[in-house]
Amino acid sequence: MAEYGIGIWGAGWVAGEHAHAYFANPHTHVMAVGSRTLEGAKRRIDEWGIGGAQAYDDLEALLAHPDVNLVSVCTPNYQHAADVVTIAAAGKHMLIEKPPATDLVGLRAMRDAVRKAGVKTHVGFVLHWxxxxxxxxxxxxxxxxxxxxxxxxxxxxxxxxxxxxxxxxxxxxxxxxxxxxxxxxxxxxxxxxxxxxxxxxxxxxxxxxxxxxxxxxxxxxxxxxxxxxxxxxxxxxxxxxxxxxxxxxxxxxxxxxxxxxxxxxxxxxxxxxxxxxxxxxxSGEVSAHPFQGEIDYFVDCLDRGVDSEINLEDGVKxxxxxxxxxxxxxxxxxxxxxxx
Structure with missing residues (x-):
């Protein structure tokens, strides 16, 4: 099975559960964490115990990391659309936290960007697991x-x-x-x-x-x-x-x-x-949600070269x-x- 370098963009509440699930998957390695501030990203890296990951406060810089090929989009809802458009243009696969967008303009833009880039996506409706x-x-x-x-x-x-x-x-x-x-x-x-x-x-x-x-x-x-x-x-x-x-x-x-x-x-x-x-x-606590099953599933999809059943096209609906x-x-x- 292939190995995947992970970038986590947005270091808030749900991002920690993504990090822990990636850490527990033998085929994924968190290489980069991005937040609004460099200090915030570094603090999360220390809290999550993922030494070796690089901290970023700029999405373009994170995407330039040579070993990152899968990005978790964990920013607040209103940032998702712009982030996805940027990540798609960089040719990276994405796990996008729900909801993917907050309006039709953003929803159309991200859908079109992903279609053009041909990258694989998964929208984080974690309760499927x-x-x-x-x-x-x-x-x-x-x-x-x-x-x-x-x-x-x-x-x-x-x-x-x-x-x-x-x-x-x-x-x-x-x-x-x-x-x-x-x-x-x-x-x-x-x-x-x-x-x-x-x-x-x-x-x-x-x-x-x-x-x-x-x-x-x-x-x-x-x-x-x-x-x-x-x-x-x-x-x-x-x-x-x-x-x-x-x-x-x-x-x-x-x-x-x-x-x-x-x-x-x-x-x-x-x-x-x-x-x-x-x-x-x-429980509404994110720690009670089955992120491990979700992330293991998407990594397996990537390894098989198929899109998630909950890809962005489905998330759009x-x-x-x-x-x-x-x-x-x-x-x-x-x-x-x-x-x-």
């Missing part, structure tokens, strides 16, 4: 639910000043975050697309007013229609007093799934709930759907997809 997500995907694939009629997924994660999470400083600003539905709701949006398959063809949405320090809506509900007939509701809320909660409900003609439990004609006597043995995600919900919530009109 959570045991429950894997189990839900298998339940659907095995036909235990039959044709799925309706889905409801929720991302409820209190993110206020008192919760002291690092991303709060920029999440409160719409220009930097894009929206709460992009920042948090993109997880369930990605999940419902993965579980149900097909394409989202129409979206509608409602949002509440801002609260606290936020200058944009802190709660949004999106309604979706798929090309195969299923409908779905996705919600994202960061202001309620509630621990991190990720609900998954899939209702089908042959069975229903509620988080880790399945009620199906094809299981047992068809009259009782069966536990899948995998609890739903219950998830992001489009989130943006469509936000547009619908603002205009009061349903939005047809695709947008690009």
């Amino acid at each position: 959570h045991p429950l997500f894997q189990a839900v995907k298998q339940v659907v694939a095995d036909g235990l639910l039959g044709r799925v009629i309706m889905a409801q997924l929720d991302y409820w994660h209190r993110l206020t000043a008192e919760d002291e999470l690092p991303l709060y400083a920029w999440l409160v600003n719409k220009e930097k975050a894009g929206s709460i539905f992009l920042a948090g709701g993109s997880h369930p949006m990605d999940a419902v697309r993965w579980f149900l398959g097909g394409e989202i063809v129409e979206a509608y949405g409602y949002s509440t007013h801002p609260s606290g320090d936020y200058d944009h809506a802190t709660t949004t509900i999106g309604m979706l229609r798929f090309d195969h007939g299923a409908i779905a509701k996705i919600s994202a809320c960061v202001e309620a007093y509630i621990p991190y909660t990720f609900n998954i409900d899939l209702l089908g003609e042959e069975g229903t799934l509620r988080d880790e439990k399945v009620y199906s004609r094809k299981l047992g006597n068809g009259k009782e709930w069966v536990d899948l043995g995998a609890a739903a995600p219950r 998830t992001t489009e759907a989130c943006l469509a919900v936000d547009i619908a919530a603002a205009t009061g009109k349903p939005v047809k997809l695709p947008l690009l």
Whole structure:
């Protein structure tokens, strides 16, 4: 298997989990870490225990490192698009943290840049490697639910000043975050697309007013229609007093799934709930997310010369759907997809 030299651009909250996962993969070696300041990058290198890596405060300089051929984009949401365009032009493969962009202009620019460069990409919807997500995907694939009629997924994660999470400083600003539905709701949006398959063809949405320090809506509900007939509701809320909660409900003609439990004609006597043995995600701490599985998967994709199933083209579809919900919530009109 080939060896990969890693550059980590953006040295914040999630970047440390990328670093640890790369360190544990025998085929990856972190060669460069970049941050807003050189001192910050050096501090992270020391904290993460990756001696030998070089520190940078300039993306172009990091990309010039001769041994870097894969870059993790871990900057705040609003920087992703410009960073990806620059990295693609340098011919480097990328793991792009979600959401890939905060608006359609940036989304189109990064998509076009990656297409032109022909580099491999993966968008960081890390919950694909959570045991429950894997189990839900298998339940659907095995036909235990039959044709799925309706889905409801929720991302409820209190993110206020008192919760002291690092991303709060920029999440409160719409220009930097894009929206709460992009920042948090993109997880369930990605999940419902993965579980149900097909394409989202129409979206509608409602949002509440801002609260606290936020200058944009802190709660949004999106309604979706798929090309195969299923409908779905996705919600994202960061202001309620509630621990991190990720609900998954899939209702089908042959069975229903509620988080880790399945009620199906094809299981047992068809009259009782069966536990899948995998609890739903219950922590918003990035250290609780399965980054090792995600990064091992993408490195294997690169070694086989194939793109990730969650490449930028796929991430564009998830992001489009989130943006469509936000547009619908603002205009009061349903939005047809695709947008690009």
